[in-house]
Amino acid sequence: MPGPLDQLSLVTQPSPALSATVVPAIRQMITAGVLPQGAHLREAELATALGMSRGPVREALVELAREGLVVLRRHRGAQVITLTTEDAEEVYTLRLALERLAVERACSRLADADLADLDATLERMRHLAGDYSPDLAVELDLAFHDVLVRAAGHGRLERSWQQVRSQIAMFLRDRHLARRDFHEIAHPEHQAVRDIVAAGDTAAAAAAIETHLMGAYERLVEARTEPGTGSA
Numbered sequence: 001m002p003g004p005l006d007q008l009s010l011v012t013q014p015s016p017a018l019s020a021t022v023v024p025a026i027r028q029m030i031t032a033g034v035l036p037q038g039a040h041l042r043e044a045e046l047a048t049a050l051g052m053s054r055g056p057v058r059e060a061l062v063e064l065a066r067e068g069l070v071v072l073r074r075h076r077g078a079q080v081i082t083l084t085t086e087d088a089e090e091v092y093t094l095r096l097a098l099e100r101l102a103v104e105r106a107c108s109r110l111a112d113a114d115l116a117d118l119d120a121t122l123e124r125m126r127h128l129a130g131d132y133s134p135d136l137a138v139e140l141d142l143a144f145h146d147v148l149v150r151a152a153g154h155g156r157l158e159r160s161w162q163q164v165r166s167q168i169a170m171f172l173r174d175r176h177l178a179r180r181d182f183h184e185i186a187h188p189e190h191q192a193v194r195d196i197v198a199a200g201d202t203a204a205a206a207a208a209i210e211t212h213l214m215g216a217y218e219r220l221v222e223a224r225t226e227p228g229t230g231s232a
Contacts, residue, residue, distance in 0.1 A: 022060040025050055030069050030080055031169040032135055041070065041078040069166050083170055085224060091167050092217040096210060098161055099145065103197050103205040105152035110197060114151040118144060118194050125190060128183035134176035137186070138169050144190050148197065148209075171220055178223035189215070 026046065029035045041061060043054045050057065061078045064070040071079050081087075106114070121144045128136075142165065149161045176182055189212050196208045 022050060022052070022056045023063050026057075026060050026064060027067070027069065027166055030064070031138070031166055031173065033173060035080050037080050037082045037170070039080045041080065043078075067163060067166050069170075081167075083167065083174075085221065087167070088171055088217070088220055088224070091164060091171060092213065092220070094164055095168060096213045098157060098164070099148065099209050099213060100206050101154070101157055102149045102152040102161075103193070103209045104202045105154060105157075106148050106197050107200045107202045107205050109153050110151050114147050115194075115198060117147045121147070122187060122191055122194060125183075125187040128186065130180070130183055132180075132183050134173050137176040137182040138172045140186065141172055141182075142169060144194075148193075175216075175220045175223045179219065 026035070026041075035041065043057045043061070046057045047054045061070050061072065065072045065078070069081055071081055073079070121140055125140050125144075128140075146161075146165075149158055152158070193205070193208050193212055197205045
């Protein structure tokens with residue numbers, strides 16, 4: 001049977017810093033579902049698809065294992081992680097802790113450029129139609145939260161966010177595939193968070209992000225347990 005890479009048309013130019021292209025390329029394949037959860041990752045196939053040797057691919061898989069996207073097993077090779085409901089609970093409680101700190105700090109640090117980026121993303125959310133793609137929903141959702149994390153001005157927080165961001169993307173894609181309501185709820189929910197952070201009220205911002213993320217978590221769990229989703 002054809003594998004997930006058989007229909008892939010991806011051209012990546014080799015460079016001295018190969019990890020700067022290989023890691024993002026494979027990460028994107030995983031978070032976009034080109035390489036589905038549980039898929040076995042064969043270095044030779046990935047190298048051919050990316051137009052490079054197996055060495056950089058091997059190094060990229062090690063890096064993606066650190067991010068939690070790939071599992072490396074001795075004598076069994078690499079495999080895309082299969083995310084469980086328990087993983088969702090861990091990821092979202094960690095996400096809440098990170099983003100609560102982010103919005104609290106952003107309340108006193110949000111710059112005009114940050115506000116402009118938030119507003120640009122909100123405008124795109126506002127114009128979403130019912131036929132939006134799950135990949136676009138993930139892009140807009142994470143773009144908004146990326147700005148809040150960046151605005152916090154906290155290097156270790158941002159690095160921690162980047163470590164968990166790809167798993168969040170995988171959960172979001174599953175959720176948007178199962179339940180197509182992002183175009184209805186995304187703009188008002190994110191607008192509320194934006195307005196409170198812009199007002200500079202740290203307590204209200206922390207409460208707002210908690211309400212938003214716990215609601216997102218509950219919708220994710222519901223989507224993963226609905227009949228026909230195939231999620232555990």
